[in-house]
Structure formats: C-alpha cells, structure tokens
Amino acid sequence: MELILLDKEWTLRALVDLGFGQSEAEVYLFLVINGPQKASAIAEALGTNRQRVYRTLKKLQSLHIVSGTKKLPSRFIVLPFDKTLDLLARDSLEEAIRIEENKNDILALWDYCFKKR
DSSP states (O other): OHHHHHHHHHHHHHHHHTTOOHHHHHHHHHHHHHOSBOHHHHHHHHTSOHHHHHHHHHHHHHTTSEEEOSSSSOOEEEOOHHHHHHHHHHHHHHHHHHHHHHHHHHHHHHHHHHSOO
C-alpha cells in the first residue's frame, strides 16, 4: 500500500512538473486510475466540492485532455497518457516557436522599458 502511495505522489509531482496545476493533476490521475466518472464521484473521492472539480474539468477539456459524455449526468473520460504527453509536447514546442519568432520585439520592448536612459 505504501508503494502505491509513493507512486501516486511521484506521479502527481511529475504531472505538475509537466505543467498541470495541482488540482488538474489530481483529477487527471483519478480518472486514469478509476476510468470514466461523474463530477460528483470525483469531488467525493478527492474530498473537494463539485464546483472546483467542474472548473478543473473545464480547464482539462480546454486542453483536450478530458472529454465528457453527452448523456447526462456526464461522465468524464481522460485521454491516454501517451496522447496527453504528445499534446503537452506539441503545445510547448508551439510556445517556444512563438517566443523565438517574437524575440526581437520582446527584447526591443524590454530595452525601451528598462534600459537606463
């Protein structure tokens, strides 16, 4: 049992290191372990309220990491971990490209705002 808790804690830290918020990591991992679930079941299992869970699910849905069933009450389904890593890698690469493309403008603005005149 202790090994499972260590693995869970390690996984939560790894997800946070990948860019998840703590709540996002907890909900994601819960869905990975338990499969499709209603928001109320997630909230009860994580010891939080449904509004917080719904906000977290909405964030994960905006990242295309979680989807909900059309049938009410919705059950939320998580994207497999390998696909989640692909999405996170693609998003990070796109952000790095945007920064590189705007680097000169960013530096010019920085110099204008903070360089001693």
